[in-house]
Amino acid sequence: VRTNGEFGPEHHPAQHLTLIAHAIGAYAFLVVIGAMIPVHIPLGWRQRRNRVSGSTVASICLILAVTGLALYYVGTDFARSWASLAHWTIGLAAFPVLIFHALRGRR
Numbered sequence: 001v002r003t004n005g006e007f008g009p010e011h012h013p014a015q016h017l018t019l020i021a022h023a024i025g026a027y028a029f030l031v032v033i034g035a036m037i038p039v040h041i042p043l044g045w046r047q048r049r050n051r052v053s054g055s056t057v058a059s060i061c062l063i064l065a066v067t068g069l070a071l072y073y074v075g076t077d078f079a080r081s082w083a084s085l086a087h088w089t090i091g092l093a094a095f096p097v098l099i100f101h102a103l104r105g106r107r
Contacts, residue, residue: 033061053101060094
């Protein structure tokens with residue numbers, strides 16, 4: 001979101017704090033996902049439950065982690081714009097997939 005400033009379009013004043021909150025939430029989510037790797041994932045795999053939705057959630061988390069790192073560490077504008085687009089679109093699609101996986105597992 002851009003705002004009109006004295007010298008043209010500027011970043012929104014809350015953008016920096018929003019990015020910090022997003023990063024903190026992402027790191028917390030990665031810790032939770034990491035805690036699920038030794039127990040939750042092997043248990044579900046052995047029981048043959050939700051393999052497709054679980055694999056999809058795990059793949060999405062991996063892609064989001066990689067594209068998130070690319071936003072910080074890829075140097076070219078072209079690659080960064082593609083990483084940003086991928087991160088946004090996959091991130092928006094991830095929430096319904098995660099909810100579907102969780103609700104399906106409760107049945």
